[in-house]
């Protein structure tokens with residue numbers, strides 16, 4: 001696959017490896033192990049002298065196709081598939097950090113990421129400092145001699161704050177730390193962090209890469225020296241490998257990635273504008289709106305705003321729950337990245353375990369609702385929300 005091919009082409013074609021049967025659609029290799037011709041070949045494979053397949057915890061042709069396709073989309077040299085988005089973050093941390101290291105993390109990342117850093121990595125002597133996703137100077141001030149990793153998610157969840165990847169990559173380089181960007185909300189169809197200076201891109205492929213809410217999967221993309229070589233060795237030994245079935249589902253999902261991301265972003269912008277004009281709505285958070293504090297940066301860094309729109313209704317939690325409970329079409333679920341629109345009340349669910357004070361400091365009010373826009377007609381989504389808003 002040529003590097004000059006467009007995203008649409010790479011999404012459909014990159015990584016395909018046909019078998020002797022010349023199947024048109026990518027094959028699913030549901031096998032835990034591979035057969036050797038003889039004892040000599042088995043020994044050579046185990047010694048790494050022969051590059052063929054051994055065991056699916058190490059390598060699998062379907063997982064290989066998934067990895068190549070995602071690497072091509074992100075513009076990265078290599079990619080490893082992992083069992084989930086969380087295991088992609090864990091793999092990144094365990095491969096690139098050791099006891100005594102320090103990491104700087106945006107304070108607006110996925111809740112389980114914060115728990116992983118605070119409750120698990122801390123037990124192995126790795127310390128985390130949390131800083132604002134939008135204030136570059138806070139990242140500069142947080143750097144210590146032992147800082148090895150910067151970690152962020154942009155746009156953030158649920159406030160859709162946008163971090164300046166290029167500016168933070170300059171700070172990370174000066175500190176000799178790696179910059180890892182969780183690209184779940186935008187996907188490579190809208191944003192390519194490696195081109196902006198990030199060292200590693202992390203995915204929960206569970207979300208938009210699959211696009212239809214079917215499987216749990218994850219990935220890390222970046223240079224061979226940071227991803228392909230050390231992470232493949234880690235996965236082979238530690239085992240949070242991506243299952244071939246899940247890899248195949250996401251591989252096929254990526255064929256429609258660009259179409260979905262552009263259509264869902266256009267629908268999200270339309271819905272965000274409608275919400276912004278609604279008298280029952282106090283505030284709308286969407287990077288594609290001119291009123292968004294980082295709108296100019298988002299326009300530079302992203303091809304479109306993405307599908308997540310958060311908004312604050314007047315009347316606090318009672319009013320927010322009323323809007324959610326009045327919907328008949330939208331799915332009340334914590335997941336996002338699906339072609340079916342989802343709705344959730346962050347303060348009592350995804351962000352319910354943080355103290356009310358911390359939530360308020362983070363700007364997640366009791367009246368806030370997060371919608372991840374799918375592919376239904378926007379007028380139908382508006383009608384569904386209007387029932388509870390009016």
Ligand SMILES: Cc1ncc(COP(=O)(O)O)c(C=O)c1O
Nearest residue numbers: 084085086110182184204206217
């Ligand atoms: C931004 C982000 N990163 C990582 C994850 C974790 O991914 P997974 O659920 O696939 O482990 C999620 C899950 O919601 C997420 O939203």
